[in-house]
Amino acid sequence: MNILIIHNYYQVRGGEDAVVENEKKMLEDRGHLVYTFFIHSKEIKEYRFTDKLLLLPRIVYNEKILKKIKKNIAGKKIDIVHIHNIWPLVSPSVFFLFNKLNIPYLQTIHNYRYLTANALLYKDDVRPPGNRLVIKRRKYNCYKSSWILTFMYWLTARLVRFSQVINKGCGGLQVLNHFGYSVHSQIFNPDSLYIRGNFLPISIVNLMGKRPKGDYYLFIGRLSGEKGIETLFKAFKALETESVLKIAGTGPLSEKLRSQYEADISIEFVGFVSGTKKNNMIAAAKALIIPSEWHEVFPITLLEANFCFTPVIASRIGGLPDMIIENKTGLLFESGDELDLKNKLQWCEENPELLKQMGDASRKYAEKHFGEEENYEHLIMIYKKLISRFKGLSK
Known part of the structure; x- marks a missing residue:
């Protein structure tokens, strides 16, 4: 299987970055051809003045990144794309791109960014029965003490949710546990959600x-x-x-x-x-x-x-x-x-x-x-389901 992995690394290395690297190696060790498109948020520090001016709108839709991805995959047969973090440089633009190219994709949701700009879901944000979302209003600068970044991240999440770009396209979303499924199924089509946790490499x-x-x-x-x-x-x-x-x-x-x-x-x-x-x-x-x-x-x-x-x-x-x-x-x-x-x-x-x-x-x-082999089999099953589902819809 030919797989493209897309991930926006954080300025400070975190657990998500390790998960991406472990999954890449896991797939390569089992004979899959893995292409990558990785970008680092620390690059922002080296941006020219014009790029810094354009950063805010690009958080929502980054045409520059799309051009780089198109160039990266030109002439390559991609069976499926696995997307991880899209904030702030990748942006939701990739979902629209792969819908247009008719390439199935899966995004792993590592946090609660689609629910709240600071990606944290507190105890009082959820109520029984059924883990009902009652998210309390956040501070306007809850993300990095910046009201501008908080607003742009909020806007980006709303674009994905209300455009239904994933539900209407050829994508799926992976959550890490049943709780993640219960809260995200309140904002996304449950048929687009798959449950699969993390693992530790052998x-x-x-x-x-x-x-x-x-x-x-x-x-x-x-x-x-x-x-x-x-x-x-x-x-x-x-x-x-x-x-x-x-x-x-x-x-x-x-x-x-x-x-x-x-x-x-x-x-x-x-x-x-x-x-x-x-x-x-x-x-x-x-x-x-x-x-x-x-x-x-x-x-x-x-x-x-x-x-x-x-x-x-x-x-x-x-x-x-x-x-x-x-x-x-x-x-x-x-x-x-x-x-x-x-x-x-x-x-x-x-x-x-x-x-x-x-x-x-x-x-x-x-x-x-939580072992590598069981996790690999589960991931491939999700890939195959997405590919098969898309083929069925495209006939």
Whole structure:
């Protein structure tokens, strides 16, 4: 199969960038011919004055990028296009292009940008039944403190939604979990949506093994309000334990939290960690804690914990319940409820052997559901469905 992958890299490297690179290698390793059109947002810093003036309208529709893509694929047989991030340089113009060229395409939705300009969906933005969207009004500068960029991103999302360019064309959208399906099916045709999560490459999984457990719990992530970090601190401080809480990461609350808790011997701030050090720290933890108070999409750290034989204690929000079998591979608590989290931690303290069994079960679950081979087969199935569906419509 000949595949074109399109992705707009972020100025600061993020998880989406790694997902794109892993998928590219996965496809190439299995004999597919993969073409790429990658562009980096950091290029904006080198723009000439005229290009900077044109940047804002190009966020919505970028004719210059279309010309580059046409040149890139000229003379090549493309079976399907896989699109990832389109903001800010690729723009929705690619959807119109491939509709015109009659080439089927799939976009992976990695966040909630089609719902809100800052791409974050908070707890109060969704209500039962059926995860009904009741998105609260955002600040006019909620994206990078810029009202202009916030408006342009909002406008771009509205163009895709209300033009129905994907529904009316030969495209599809991939969401990462059932929660993503439930919210995006409220703004897109459900028939255009496919569910497929992320994976960890075999090369990375092979480096992850079982290690003796230390006497600590672990949080890895951005130190910010929506991550539920303050709820975690309150719950842990109410816990009767000799265990330590290790905090790996940085963010806007770093200074505040350090000033409050750094003198506390039960809490250890280790800063940003990555690579082997990160894997070893996860593998030796009693449990990884994900106390988010926004609708997490598909945190890779949860997969990493599972493959390291480490159970996860996570808030019952967003895509997290999709990734955990409650009381078997991990524990769930009500988001923002420090007492519920404290009780789950207390259970861990009182049941160390059962906690280790959860870690073993989480590894087996990850091998079955978050491995490379299973993910590859699922992706190819989606590609074939899209290609077949388009051929049926074009007859």
